Amino acid sequence: MSLQSNDFYPGSFSSSIPLQVDEVVECLRRRWGVTYDLKLLVKRDRIYLQMMWGFLEQQSFPLNEEDFRENLNRTLEIINRAGQSDLVRNWLRNVQAKPRLGRAVSLSLPIDQRMDEFVL
Numbered sequence: 505m506s507l508q509s510n511d512f513y514p515g516s517f518s519s520s521i522p523l524q525v526d527e528v529v530e531c532l533r534r535r536w537g538v539t540y541d542l543k544l545l546v547k548r549d550r551i552y553l554q555m556m557w558g559f560l561e562q563q564s565f566p567l568n569e570e571d572f573r574e575n576l577n578r579t580l581e582i583i584n585r586a587g588q589s590d591l592v593r594n595w596l597r598n599v600q601a602k603p604r605l606g607r608a609v610s611l612s613l614p615i616d617q618r619m620d621e622f623v624l
Contacts, residue, residue, distance in 0.1 A: 522584040
């Protein structure tokens with residue numbers, strides 16, 4: 505796991521426009537030409553959004569497109585409910601790193617009351 509320095513949230517983001525699966529898929533394909541898998545990772549008292557090295561167009565990718573979109577939708581649902589869609593949208597548009605085999609690119613999500621329920 506590769507943790508990138510993320511200075512994308514100097515203040516608190518209050519997101520009014522939820523992220524949609526189609527928007528994220530389009531952004532990933534436009535930036536990198538493939539649809540990387542996004543996962544949430546809870547580690548101690550932190551939550552990270554990770555852009556994994558596996559991608560939908562990969563022959564060995566374990567999910568079909570429908571299952572991939574369902575998983576992505578569940579991840580985005582949590583991000584949207586936590587009010588972090590603007591932060592994630594900005595990160596996806598501007599992150600310089602690219603996932604490499606065995607190394608995810610991570611965004612540390614700020615913990616507030618809305619995110620507390622996801623950190624056990």
